[in-house]
Amino acid sequence: MSSTAALAQTAPDASQAPAAAPETPQADAGDTGGMADIVVTAQRRSENLQKVPLAVSAFTAQELDLRQVSRTLDLIAYVPNLIGHNNTALGTANAYTLRGLGNTESIATFDVPVGTYVDDVYLSRQGANNFSFFDVERVEVLRGPQGTLFGRNTTGGAINVVMKKPGEEFKGFAEAGYGRYNRAQLRGSVDIPIIAEKLLTKVSAYFTDGDGYVYNQTTGQRLNGDRSWGVRGAIRGLLSDSVTWDLSSDYTYANGSNLVNFYRDSDKKRIDFTKLRTDKPLGGIVSPDLADNTLGNTARSYSFISNLQVEAGAATINFITGYRHLYQEYVTDSADSRNIASVLYNDYDYISSNPGTTTVLANDSYHQQFTQEIKITGKAFGGVLDYVGGFYYLNEKNRTIFANVNVPLTGSPTVTQDRTVNNGTEAYAGYAQFDLHPIKPLTLTAGIRYTDEFKDIQFAPNPNSLPRSGANNQPFSTIDVTNAGIPVTQRARVWTPRFAINYQIDPDVMLFVSATKGFKSGGWNARANYAALAVPFTRETIWSYEAGIRSEFFNRHLRVNLTGFSYVDRDFQLPAGYLDPVTNTILYLTRNFADLKNYGLEGEINVVPVKGLNIYWSFGIQKARYENLNPAVYAQVARCKAGIIANNCNAGIVTPTGEVAEPVRVPRFSSTLGANYTFHLNDTVSLVPSAAWEYTDGSWVATSADPRGYQNAHSLFNFGLSLRSSALKASLTAECTNCLDKTIKTSFLIYPYLNEPGRWMLRLRKDF
Template sequence: MNRYVKTALLAGAAWSALSTFAMAQDAAPQEGASSLDDVVVTARRREESLQDVPVAVTAVSAETLANRGSADITELARSTPSLTLNSARGSNSTLISFIRGVGQQDPLWGFDPGVGLYIDDVYVARPQAAVLDIFDVERIEVLRGPQGTLYGRNTIGGAIKYVTRRIGDEPLISMRGSYGSYDQFDAVASIAGPVTENFGVSASVARYLRDGFGTNRNTGTEHYNKDVTAARISAEWTPTDSLFFRLAADYVKDGSNARHGHREFTPIPANEYDTFAGAGDKNEVETRGISLTGEWEANDWLTLKSITAYRDGTTRGNIDFDNQAAPILDIPAEYDDDQFSQEFQALMEGDRWSGVAGVFFLDATASGAFDTVVGLANLTTLTSGSVDTKSWSAFGDFSYDLTEQLSVSVGGRFTHDEKTGTVFRQQYLGIRSPHFGNAAAVPLGVPRTNYTDTKEFEEFTPRVSVSYEMTQDLTAYASWGRGFKSGGFDMRGDAVLYPNTVNGYEPETVETIELGLKGRLFDNFTFATAVFDSSYEDQQITTQYPAGATVASVVDNVGSSSIRGWEFEGQFRVTDNLVLHGMLSYIDAEFDEFLAYIPTGPLNTTCPTLVGCFVDVSAQRDFQNTPEWTGSISGTYTHNFSDGSHLNFTPSAAYRGAYQQFETAAPLLDQESYWMYDASAVWTSASDRWTVALNGKNLSDERYKTGGYNFPGAITGNSIIAFYGAPRTYTFTVGVKF
């Protein structure tokens, strides 16, 4: 069906629903219905009611996360429309995120994510250690669609905002301990409160331990275990009524064993979490961050804000791609990164207008090295390099109320990026290169890749929206926005197999038209729904394939695609004691053009040369990590006891449609549709001092794939491996506050 016909049908359905809802709103409210509190978000860098924001936003409070028993941010994908969040293939704590079909699966240094992650307004440039465990949190916001104006740094798919708790006026000490399946043991302790009238401090530390879901049958060690330490500290100072400062720091260390996946090609271990890997089990990820935020309320209409931050991280680990004892296809690797960012904002508000303007600067370096060990050929390919990024941008977004019901917002961002890439690729005779401990390895010829280059990229990303308040509780909006993700250099590029790799790749852009409706009906039903149509241009796609006795990589701007869809989420208070939550999303994503590189001569009649060329294979490609349908339903029932305590019971069911791991179908790796069932029971004492919780996850013990590698062929040992989500688990938690 033609793209525009599909979009018209979706828009027609949405506006038909709009009319129905509008008429329903005029009806008399139900007697005894409870009013739902307004949700306040900062999706536009200023506090606003969720109903008034012309952006598709899901906001999840700390209370809701606790009722669901959410352990880390990847669980948001079970209840948020059009969202995919997973640990990266071969990783325990590296985040892979997609929103509305747009993201980046490859966490290699130098590749930018397509969904921006923010911790208290600080942009996190690298995905390592970004699978954030949930503690010391106030709320999490998921912004869907390109956020190229206010969150312009690589947010073409959207943005995820992790907002931590501010320090309150009263001292608070809280502790919680958990024990669960696979000898899970978690401990979290926090202390916060004022030291003087205008100065307060807080500190939180968390320790997460769990045995593995499986075993490395070659070494006997745990596989899919967890060994994480995390901490956050902050200090807040309010010297005057108009000045506020916050100094915050965070630390994460992941010492979980290397995750090698499960071999899908024979021989197959019976347990999906077992492996025969012989590459080694050592793995360590460590990240640190510090930020200083200052706010000055200059007058009644102007507030100035500064956000200064520094982060760095290291990763040391390996993945056994063949999942066998011999080094048939092993990848030891190391990553290092650091970033400094500075942002200045001016937040303004008048009688009929409001807005924010500012500038942003980022200076970041990402570097690393890895070996591609092909044991059957006694050959190792070392790949190493770095990417230095200097980026600055200026942005603004302003809203004006034309009437009491109609408002218009206009924004834009200009971004300038300068990237310097260094790529080195050398083959050696021997198992592992000198960089990874084999001093006897012999260089095989001259380096296959050895260059340093600098490229500059500039883009203006505007956004326009119109909001109309149909009634006091019902708002419709229409928006058009553009997102931009910077170009760069392929760190795996082999200049012998693909000479154009030295030229790097260009930026990609997304333009999205969105129609939305959000609000409240009958004082007990809140909802948000939207239809969208996105045009995705110059999409950056990584293709890896066996090439002789090594693995080759091509990163190119393959062409264009069209993405359109529909999203709905709502909350219905059935009684004072029962609240239902639900979401449903549909995505129709297709490539309009996909120019694949054919590296070995005339494999296609449209490719007459013997040195490789590009062929449009859009008819044979589909989006990765983008199920057509996702949905969920849950309910929270509250039982109040006579002593003043209460029990919240929250069962849930989440559906995820079939999806591919890569743009090219891989039958052994692609995931069929499945359901996920969870349930949580949380008892809270009358004084709110004690909590006792029992959480069950994946109660049907579904086995579902979250990632994979696909390297068929004799020389690579038919290395087709999959990584799986967690099996059925139970967790018992006790918490106390002082």
């Protein structure tokens, strides 16, 4: 990525030991003070980014630190056309939208369009994808569909996290930080060689504890705090000159919520009114499995990864095995214990409201996945042909227990749904990509992937004696669903090819064009309030076309990377939730509403005018619209315009006036401009100030263009100042994110959901 050019370093393959990190954020190319090469594995092999015919943004560990990127969600500021936010209620879950393709549904029957990978292992569930970067070598964000080499569920793109491997020397670091809302943060890592050049190990850990920034006006509690910790161990066995075996395991505990809240201008506080408490279980209003749940969100996850690499002549074979288990438990109050019709706010500024119904959503879910991949890379015919190919298998099992209950001010609570959903996925794939160099400056790329995927689902009602919230909202089982004519299995067999041409005009300028197909799996509307609404939605498929330039000028003092794209995403999947005014409950509907068409331009520009000064600018321009609407949407529009208001207007992608809404989270223009400079105070001490300005054009966050769900154009600012001593191997950093404490809307469900407030932190780090 151009914005990381001054920090990136030439590195070996991700499966090899990482190069030593520079002590300052400027990594020079020789003595020129220019930019170094950026090595990525976006095509599943190590390559110079400037030679890769893909739209890729890459960040080294040093750049992540300098830009205050401590978790995956922080990446959104620095990747063109990437919008992200915590999902409603869930501080541990990120909902990404990349080039207009996104997902705000965390239930396991809905897959994400922006896949997350850790050390080449796919992370299928959204519930814990907002993890901390506490021992990362680099992060790559691939924009656009990656259906050939990464596979299913990457129609929008992929986030590829590469963890640091154990080093050959005993060394490490320890870091402590303190910030706003009494936020304490500890991080550390140590490399421990057991047998020199044979058996290497690493242990890393982090801990975060911070008070909530939301002040509950009913209970007096502080909400939306953060308490999390994690530990990771890694082993590298150098079994021979041709065999390397990397093993790693991690465990993370994350307690973080994104409960609905309002901004009160009179005292500049975030407030809410829910009657639910973090220290009081729900009890008998829900089924026994959920009775011990309390307000908030907790995710516990552990994983095992094995990568056995064998060098076989001109080829390299990797046997990549992954297992991940996730347990998530949460409770939220969607109505915030308010009379919804009485809540008044201007934009996001709270004005007044009256007490009302407490709308409880409780959830326990268990997710486990196993993946096995065999990948082979190499060269043939004296380097005329590069190739990468392999076989892939995934088995995923999910069990979700959830309930929706309404607790009014007076009278008996009512239940809308209280059920258990079991669903699974089994997928096989084979893939190959060939890069032919018929003449030195020209590369022709052709790739193909075949995926065979099977999904199934079962429904079972949980025991709950409360009266139902509406006549239709009755408990149902798998038999009721099949009796409604709804299939409970899905099968997809899909070919996803890729074609590209790139031409090296000279050593510093490359042009490329590409065409890529991807697909995202189908699923079911599992949050349905009654059996006939548990409808399936089919897979979505995309053909994306890109053209771009990768260029460097003035002896690597200027880097300009531009990418233009255009795509049509067929059968676009969109989760939508809206209030049913008849029963005062939330209706959830996921459907293939329409096709989504989008085109735009992305730019990443980096300038190093003098040694030590790095100026970067990344921007995205896009224009999206719905076309070829689902017949059900046309019928909904007709009913709305005919005056049938309930559940027809301001629902799905139909606006309050019966028009078709604009796509959500697709700002016409977004941009981040930043800079950092290294002042050398003496031979061993340096001072590094940094700043970044993020601007985002106005866009909708409500699927139906509800006027309350529009976010105006806004700017966010980050600043940092780091004092570093190479002699002491230590640094002291003061930093702030969203420094002006700007409040913006990120999502909409009954009320707007807001971003996190501004934060500051002091960090002291010691390397050894």
